[in-house]
Amino acid sequence: MLLTLEGLDGSGKTTVWEVLHEEFPDAVFTREPTDSWYGEAVNRSIEDDDADSVAELFLYTADHAAHLADTVRPALEEGKLVISDRYSDSRYAYQAVALDGVVSRPMEYIIGVHKPWTRPPDCTIYLDVDPETGAARSGATNKFEQAGFLAQVQSNYERLMDAEPGRFVRVDATQSPEDVIESVVSTIERVTEDADE
Numbered sequence: 001m002l003l004t005l006e007g008l009d010g011s012g013k014t015t016v017w018e019v020l021h022e023e024f025p026d027a028v029f030t031r032e033p034t035d036s037w038y039g040e041a042v043n044r045s046i047e048d049d050d051a052d053s054v055a056e057l058f059l060y061t062a063d064h065a066a067h068l069a070d071t072v073r074p075a076l077e078e079g080k081l082v083i084s085d086r087y088s089d090s091r092y093a094y095q096a097v098a099l100d101g102v103v104s105r106p107m108e109y110i111i112g113v114h115k116p117w118t119r120p121p122d123c124t125i126y127l128d129v130d131p132e133t134g135a136a137r138s139g140a141t142n143k144f145e146q147a148g149f150l151a152q153v154q155s156n157y158e159r160l161m162d163a164e165p166g167r168f169v170r171v172d173a174t175q176s177p178e179d180v181i182e183s184v185v186s187t188i189e190r191v192t193e194d195a196d197e
């Protein structure tokens with residue numbers, strides 16, 4: 001089963017993902033951007049305010065393709081639970097903002113680029129915070145971590161959740177870290193048990 005954590009910058013994904021290592025020791029933990037050279041290229045573009053938004057989309061997408069081939073598909077073939085901190089929905093939500101005015105219907109375009117070859121998640125936990133909280137928690141140090149940008153990203157995540165309500169589980173990430181973690185752990189226990197039945 002492929003389970004992904006999504007949300008705005010500062011929503012607490014990495015905090016949760018780290019604690020989940022202890023709760024689910026047999027799972028494969030991974031993330032996007034990855035630690036590969038593709039991910040390093042992505043991280044360079046994040047720090048570049050002038051990076052071309054189309055080029056940036058394809059850097060992220062190349063990283064995703066390699067991530068699928070190297071990590072996600074092999075682990076799923078072994079029957080593992082894979083837990084990824086960010087995955088394709090981050091592209092659909094973030095790059096659809098960055099490509100607004102560059103291509104028409106940017107979210108549909110980005111989904112279309114992925115559709116022929118990606119492996120969609122079985123379940124996506126959306127850590128829900130408002131853009132101001134996300135920007136403040138993340139430190140607002142790069143072009144994505146700004147409340148105005150994150151407000152547009154948030155609307156894109158809402159569109160994705162409206163389109164696939166059965167895949168997403170929304171968790172209130174303004175709760176204490178302990179309460180957020182408890183909600184996420186109980187969600188994962190439930191969805192993995194349901195999958196085993």
Ligand SMILES: Nc1ncnc2c1ncn2[C@@H]1O[C@H](COP(=O)(O)OP(=O)(O)OP(=O)(O)O)[C@@H](O)[C@H]1O
Nearest residue numbers: 009010011012013014015137138173175176177180
């Ligand atoms: N539930 C919470 N309440 C208050 N602060 C939190 C909570 N969860 C995480 N934080 C704090 O917010 C900051 C950002 O958390 P974290 O790095 O886990 O978020 P993230 O979603 O992975 O962010 P990014 O996408 O920018 O990497 C950290 O300082 C973390 O300690």
Ligand SMILES: Cc1cn([C@H]2C[C@H](O)[C@@H](COP(=O)(O)O)O2)c(=O)[nH]c1=O
Nearest residue numbers: 009032033060086087090091094095144
């Ligand atoms: C995978 C992915 C990420 N982003 C953005 C979101 C963040 O601002 C950064 C890095 O992610 P992290 O969780 O803070 O390490 O990149 C994006 O725009 N598109 C993506 O596909």
